[in-house]
Amino acid sequence: MNVxxxxxxxxxxxxxxxxxxxxxxxxSGIDNFSRRRHVEEVGSWSAIPILSMSDRLSVADRLxxxxxxxxxxxxxxxxFLTGVLKRNRPDTIVHLGEMPSAPYSMIDxxxxxxxxxxxxxxxxxxxxxxxxxxxxxxxxxxGTMGExxxxxxxxxxxxxxxxxxxxxxNLMFPRQPGSFYHASKVHDTHNIMLTCKIWGLRATxxxxxxxxxxxxxxxxxxxxxxxxxxFDFDEVFGTVxxxxxxxxxxxxxxxxxxxxxxxxxxxxxIDSLQCLAIACENPPEKGEYRVFNQLENVYDVxxxxxxxxxxxxxxxxxxxxxxxxxxxxxAEEHYYKVDAHRLPKLGFRPTRTLExxxxxxxxxxxxFTDRIRQKxxxxxxxxxxxxxxxxxxxxxxxxxxxxxxx
Amino acid sequence: MNVxxxxxxxxxxxxxxxxxxxxxxxxSGIDNFSRRRHVEEVGSWSAIPILSMSDRLSVADRLxxxxxxxxxxxxxxxxFLTGVLKRNRPDTIVHLGEMPSAPYSMIDxxxxxxxxxxxxxxxxxxxxxxxxxxxxxxxxxxGTMGExxxxxxxxxxxxxxxxxxxxxxNLMFPRQPGSFYHASKVHDTHNIMLTCKIWGLRATxxxxxxxxxxxxxxxxxxxxxxxxxxFDFDEVFGTVxxxxxxxxxxxxxxxxxxxxxxxxxxxxxIDSLQCLAIACENPPEKGEYRVFNQLENVYDVxxxxxxxxxxxxxxxxxxxxxxxxxxxxxAEEHYYKVDAHRLPKLGFRPTRTLExxxxxxxxxxxxFTDRIRQKxxxxxxxxxxxxxxxxxxxxxxxxxxxxxxx
Numbered sequence: 001m002n003v004x005x006x007x008x009x010x011x012x013x014x015x016x017x018x019x020x021x022x023x024x025x026x027x028s029g030i031d032n033f034s035r036r037r038h039v040e041e042v043g044s045w046s047a048i049p050i051l052s053m054s055d056r057l058s059v060a061d062r063l064x065x066x067x068x069x070x071x072x073x074x075x076x077x078x079x080f081l082t083g084v085l086k087r088n089r090p091d092t093i094v095h096l097g098e099m100p101s102a103p104y105s106m107i108d109x110x111x112x113x114x115x116x117x118x119x120x121x122x123x124x125x126x127x128x129x130x131x132x133x134x135x136x137x138x139x140x141x142x143g144t145m146g147e148x149x150x151x152x153x154x155x156x157x158x159x160x161x162x163x164x165x166x167x168x169x170n171l172m173f174p175r176q177p178g179s180f181y182h183a184s185k186v187h188d189t190h191n192i193m194l195t196c197k198i199w200g201l202r203a204t205x206x207x208x209x210x211x212x213x214x215x216x217x218x219x220x221x222x223x224x225x226x227x228x229x230x231f232d233f234d235e236v237f238g239t240v241x242x243x244x245x246x247x248x249x250x251x252x253x254x255x256x257x258x259x260x261x262x263x264x265x266x267x268x269x270i271d272s273l274q275c276l277a278i279a280c281e282n283p284p285e286k287g288e289y290r291v292f293n294q295l296e297n298v299y300d301v302x303x304x305x306x307x308x309x310x311x312x313x314x315x316x317x318x319x320x321x322x323x324x325x326x327x328x329x330x331a332e333e334h335y336y337k338v339d340a341h342r343l344p345k346l347g348f349r350p351t352r353t354l355e356x357x358x359x360x361x362x363x364x365x366x367x368f369t370d371r372i373r374q375k376x377x378x379x380x381x382x383x384x385x386x387x388x389x390x391x392x393x394x395x396x397x398x399x400x401x402x403x404x405x406x
Numbered sequence: 407m408n409v410x411x412x413x414x415x416x417x418x419x420x421x422x423x424x425x426x427x428x429x430x431x432x433x434s435g436i437d438n439f440s441r442r443r444h445v446e447e448v449g450s451w452s453a454i455p456i457l458s459m460s461d462r463l464s465v466a467d468r469l470x471x472x473x474x475x476x477x478x479x480x481x482x483x484x485x486f487l488t489g490v491l492k493r494n495r496p497d498t499i500v501h502l503g504e505m506p507s508a509p510y511s512m513i514d515x516x517x518x519x520x521x522x523x524x525x526x527x528x529x530x531x532x533x534x535x536x537x538x539x540x541x542x543x544x545x546x547x548x549g550t551m552g553e554x555x556x557x558x559x560x561x562x563x564x565x566x567x568x569x570x571x572x573x574x575x576n577l578m579f580p581r582q583p584g585s586f587y588h589a590s591k592v593h594d595t596h597n598i599m600l601t602c603k604i605w606g607l608r609a610t611x612x613x614x615x616x617x618x619x620x621x622x623x624x625x626x627x628x629x630x631x632x633x634x635x636x637f638d639f640d641e642v643f644g645t646v647x648x649x650x651x652x653x654x655x656x657x658x659x660x661x662x663x664x665x666x667x668x669x670x671x672x673x674x675x676i677d678s679l680q681c682l683a684i685a686c687e688n689p690p691e692k693g694e695y696r697v698f699n700q701l702e703n704v705y706d707v708x709x710x711x712x713x714x715x716x717x718x719x720x721x722x723x724x725x726x727x728x729x730x731x732x733x734x735x736x737a738e739e740h741y742y743k744v745d746a747h748r749l750p751k752l753g754f755r756p757t758r759t760l761e762x763x764x765x766x767x768x769x770x771x772x773x774f775t776d777r778i779r780q781k782x783x784x785x786x787x788x789x790x791x792x793x794x795x796x797x798x799x800x801x802x803x804x805x806x807x808x809x810x811x812x
Contacts, residue, residue, distance in 0.1 A: 078515055109484055109534035113527055120526065120593065121519055124586070128515035131793060152575045153568075162559075162568055167741070169558045171580040175596065180530070183600055187526065187593040190581065194589055198735040198791050329604040335573070385604050387537060 003280060004090035005029040006097030006126070008070055009036070009053055012142070012211070012272055013096045014229045018218035019273040020280070021064035028088050030081075031097070032074040034118070035230070035237075038104060044234035044378045047246055047368045048214065048221045051228075059226045063218075075122035078129065085133040092280045093130065094140045097122060098184070102146070103236045103327070103383040105181035112180040119184035120191070127195045138283035139203040140276060141192060143185045145265045145295060147207055149176030150334045157339050158205070158291025178330055179385070196289035203288075204279045208272065209265030209295030212241035213357055214364040216270045221364045229269070231365070234378035235327075240301055241266065241308065245358065246372045247379060248312040248319050249365045255380060258326030260302035261333035265295030265340070268357050271350055278346050293340040296350045311358035315366070327381035409686060410496035411435040412503030412532070414476055415442070415459055418548070418617070418678060419502045420635045424624035425679040426686070427470035434494050437503070438480040440524070441636070441643075444510060450640035450784045453652055453774045454620065454627045457634075465632045469624075481528035484535065491539040498686045499536065500546045503528060504590070508552070509642045509733070509789040511587035518586040525590035526597070533601045544689035545609040546682060547598060549591045551671045551701060553613055555582030556740045563745050564611070564697025584736055585791070602695035609694075610685045614678065615671030615701030618647030619763055620770040622676045627770045635675070637771070640784035641733075646707055647672065647714065651764065652778045653785060654718040654725050655771045661786060664732030666708035667739035671701030671746070674763050677756055684752045699746040702756045717764035721772070733787035 003020055007013040008029025020027045031053070039045060051059065053070060060068040073080040075097050098119040099105070105115035123141070130137055148155045151174070160173050172193070177183040188205075195201045214221055214231055221228040232238045233246030244254045267275070275294045284290040299307075305321050312319050326332065352360075365372070409426055413419040414435025426433045437459070445451060457465065459476060466474040479486040481503050504525040505511070511521035529547070536543055554561045557580070566579050578599070583589040594611075601607045620627055620637055627634040638644045639652030650660045673681070681700045690696040705713075711727050718725050732738065758766075771778070 078519070109531060112530055112534065113484070116530060116593075116597075117523070117527060121523060124518055124522060125515060128518065151577060153570045153573050153577075160570060162570065164559045164566060164568065167559050171557060171559075172582070174577040174580055176578070177596055177600060178604075180597070180600070183593075183596050186596050187522075187589070190583055190589050190592050191522075191586070194583060194586070198584075199793070387605070 001025045001092060001280065002088065002090050003027050003092045003094060004084065004088055006075060006093065006095045007031055009033055010096055011230050012269065014056065015216045015219055015269055016094065016273050016276055017068055018060065018227065019216060019277060021060060021067035022218050023277065026067055028069045028090070030071055030073050030084055032072065034099065038099070039232055039234065039237050042234055042236045042378060044232065044237070044375050045371065046230035047233050047365060047372050048228045048231040049225070050230050051226055075125055076118065078125045081125050082129045082133055085129045090134060090137055092138045092140060092283070093134065094276060094280065095123065095126060096142050098142065099181065101237050102179035102181040105179050105184070106385055107383055108387065115181050116184045116187065120187045123188045124191055127191060127201065130201055131195065131199045135199070135201065136286070139192065139201060140279045141188065141203060141205050143189060143205050143207050144182060145207045145209050145293065145338070146182040147175045147177055147186050147189060148173065149178055150331050150336060151176060152335050155338045157293045157342055158207070178328070193289045196287055200287040202284045202286050204284060204290050204292060206279065207291060207293045209267040210239050211267055211269055211272055212239060212361070213269035214361050216273055222367065233372060234375065235381045236383060241304055243379060244305055244308040245361045245365055248308050248317060249362060249369050250372050250376060251317060251319055252376060252379065253320045253322035254305045254308060256302055256305050256321055256323050257328060257381065258323070259332035260323060261300050262330060263298060263300040263334065263336040265293070265298050265338055267294060267296045268351065271296055274351065275343050275348055278343060278348055282346050292342050293338055294343060295338065295340050297354065298336060298338060307354055308358055311355065311362055314359065315362050324381055327384040329385040407431045407498060407686065408494065408496050409433050409498045409500060410490065410494055412481060412499065412501045413437055415439055416502055417636050418675065420462065421622045421625055421675055422500065422679050422682055423474055424466060424633065425622060425683060427466060427473035428624050429683065432473055434475045434496070436477055436479050436490060438478065440505065445638055445640065445643050448640055448642045448784060450638065450643070450781050451777065452636035453639050453771060453778050454634045454637040455631070456636050457632055481531055482524065484531045487531050488535045488539055491535045496540060496543055498544045498546060498689070499540065500682060500686065501529065501532060502548050504548065505587065507643050508585035508587040511585050512791055513789055514793065521587050522590045522593065526593045529594045530597055533597060533607065536607055537601065537605045541605070541607065542692070545598065545607060546685045547594065547609060547611050549595060549611050549613050550588060551613045551615050551699065551744070552588040553581045553583055553592045553595060554579065555584055556737050556742060557582060558741050561744045563699045563748055564613070584734070599695045602693055606693040608690045608692050610690060610696050610698060612685065613697060613699045615673040616645050617673055617675055617678055618645060618767070619675035620767050622679055628773065639778060640781065641787045642789060647710055649785060650711055650714040651767045651771055654714050654723060655768060655775050656778050656782060657723060657725055658782060658785065659726045659728030660711045660714060662708055662711050662727055662729050663734065663787065664729070665738035666729060667706050668736060669704055669706040669740065669742040671699070671704050671744055673700060673702045674757065677702055680757065681749050681754055684749060684754055688752050698748050699744055700749060701744065701746050703760065704742055704744060713760055714764055717761065717768055720765065721768055730787055733790040735791040
């Protein structure tokens with residue numbers, strides 16, 4: 001297998017590169033390093049220090065000789081992208097080259113524009129490049145469970161059988177994105193589905209749950225710091241469990257947005273890599289557009305905060321839970337039930353329990369409390385969905401333990 | 407009412423400007439003149455000559471003094487767009503400022519990129535500009551019936567009540583766009599729906615059928631040539647009935663794509679203006695995202711070709727029907743049934759029968775046979791959905807009367 005990874009320098013991208021290389025797979029990658037710039041733009045950094053790409057490549061080459069290569073470039077540059085496909089002729093393309101943050105897309109018009117431009121038009125470029133230079137390749141595209149929103153129905157894997165006025169059809173399950181970022185992934189979904197139909201491309205569109213975690217089979221920041229992948233904890237790029245863990249190690253209250261009944265699918269980084277490898281190893285038929293719901297478990301964000309609180313307790317750290325004004329516009333209590341059968345059928349088995357994973361994360365993060373403390377002002381939510389500027393800092397809001405006032 | 411029209415220079419835009427001005431409504435408009443450039447790019451021109459915008463404005467000012475104003479600019483230019491909203495403070499914004507051709511979006515990667523950039527990001531700019539400078543204004547957005555594709559189900563007006571695994575919900579009817587142009591409109595739909603939800607904007611998203619026609623209450627190219635709106639007949643920008651009529655007046659076989667069972671909703675230009683005015687006069691509530699299916703009748707493209715053939719016969723012109731290879735990837739025989747109740751409930755009544763409209767069109771076009779003949783090579787389909795270049799010219803394909811070979 002010859003895999004091309006778009007977004008090799010990212011949280012998942014670097015982890016996947018090492019994971020596939022460790023399996024003996026030849027991996028080439030591209031990245032425009034936008035994630036490093038964006039995190040800097042919002043005033044933060046990775047809690048766990050990461051190497052430059054050139055140093056990463058040296059490490060990869062030492063660990064997996066000749067398996068990992070890289071070239072810097074932007075998917076919005078069509079000539080660059082076609083050049084990569086022409087030269088590499090990958091049989092699998094894993095597209096992680098999108099701007100992955102909902103809050104970043106909601107900052108203002110410029111950031112919303114950038115998000116949809118980069119994600120939707122970048123993917124459109126990729127689809128045309130594939131049509132012309134890698135029409136047989138398998139596109140593994142990272143979407144998000146957030147494409148579905150929170151309908152008051154079970155969420156199937158992409159499509160559902162329905163009967164309407166006496167006629168039956170199998171149709172795409174309606175999407176209800178809750179931010180311009182989520183919408184960009186919905187737009188991709190429609191574009192990719194179209195090209196499978198009209199050009200016979202083959203694609204796995206992955207509706208992934210919210211990720212968390214620091215360690216993979218190949219990455220252990222505590223033992224081998226040079227393998228580390230990034231770990232963001234700011235309000236813009238930090239996912240909820242990662243933010244809680246960063247808050248926990250500095251003894252900062254865990255920020256629960258609003259009522260805290262928001263329920264989502266979650267998945268550890270190590271298992272995201274397991275799933276992506278399974279997707280790569282099991283390509284769909286030519287012309288097939290296939291959706292995987294990629295998650296381990298469904299939790300609400302208060303349950304998760306309590307789990308992190310207990311994990312911190314096991315390390316002797318006492319933290320409180322803090323309910324902040326929700327910067328997002330979203331249902332805070334709702335029905336949520338998701339089908340996720342396809343990956344388990346192909347062999348996916350969760351690696352660890354949530355508790356085990358949290359213990360590992362706190363162990364990996366505890367050495368970087370200084371780095372988190374230096375940037376602790378970027379953890380509290382400032383980017384609001386109504387565009388009316390920063391939410392109040394946590395210190396000025398009702399702060400309490402375990403009992404929401406909203 | 408103070409209406410801002412994005413895309414004032416277009417086929418609908420110019421017609422709507424005069425129609426609203428005639429009702430005594432103050433109309434301001436913007437346009438970047440892209441349609442004129444694109445039609446030139448594909449080697450064609452409007453069959454009916456149209457004035458420059460500055461001459462159009464003089465005519466409008468003579469007919470409806472002080473009612474119509476215009477400023478040149480591009481919706482991708484956020485500062486320009488916010489400037490227009492700041493100055494004009496429209497209470498209604500009719501967004502016709504999108505690239506409206508499916509074939510144009512399928513020419514190549516550059517044109518697909520352009521289409522989604524202009525349409526999706528232009529509309530995104532508009533939504534942010536409205537949030538900040540006209541949050542109470544009513545957005546009347548031109549979508550397309552093509553957003554729905556051809557599901558094997560009745561097509562409701564935007565949303566439908568469904569029951570799935572014992573739970574009920576009212577959800578967006580799934581969209582199945584058949585080109586990058588149609589997809590761009592689906593992307594808009596998701597973005598607009600999101601902003602109604604999170605910012606409380608109010609919008610009417612119009613799923614419009616395929617237009618045809620030359621004449622409106624205010625426009626009569628035969629009597630007052632200076633009022634004319636454009637009339638495209640090339641394979642890229644000409645809609646199917648308009649193309650047939652142009653072919654008829656030069657005695658050219660009417661080109662039916664493939665089997666000819668493709669069935670769509672259709673609407674005359676004069677009634678599109680009637681519907682758009684009704685939408686403007688009946689704004690939704692704040693925060694409401696409302697969908698209108700805007701069409702008069704449903705026809706298959708062979709039935710329409712026969713109707714044009716008969717209308718030509720009434721003028722003494724004998725034309726044959728020609729089945730060409732279908733340049734598109736689409737179902738050529740399928741179920742099609744559409745709800746269109748909301749506009750009739752608000753008072754919409756079709757103005758003329760198809761036959762009456764066709765007679766008028768041929769009467770208006772007959773004076774421009776020379777202009778159509780000069781560009782007749784651009785009528786036959788060249789832009790193919792598979793990107794494999796021009797379809798064979800009609801003259802080299804099986805050509806016959808009334809009996810498809812495919």
